[in-house]
Amino acid sequence: MVAAALAEARRAKGLTQVEVAAALGRRQPFIANIESGERRVDLVELIDLAAIVDLDVPELVRRLDTTGK
Template identity: 75%
Template sequence: MPKSLHSKRHLMIAAALAEQRRLKGMSQAQVAKAFGRYQPFIANIESGERRIDLVELLDIAAIIDLDVEALLRRLRQLPSMD
């Protein structure tokens, strides 16, 4: 079984966060500040270097207006083992 940190699903989450942040017109630093963290925290999530837990995902999604339900539907279309 692959490590989930580098799975297709994890990379999809990271890419969705980065894409939506850009679409929202926010920098990593702006998202980090709204989240109460520093910019490298967001950079590490977006680059796939750091896992994001569900609570963090929901909180960051609220900041950048990411539709988590739509993201979950896309994630469910991928095989669970990659």
């Protein structure tokens, strides 16, 4: 669900994976691997990614808590 939320927020903001990766100082496969679920994000990465794509992390955590995923 985290990966899907990040991908959805990125698309909603009109950003490409390349643009998000560049903002983080990373390469595009880093973002692709997160969005595909091949790579998990740690809390620091999540906060950095969320700031770029305007994702509300506390709200995401509440959704995860109520869905159990």
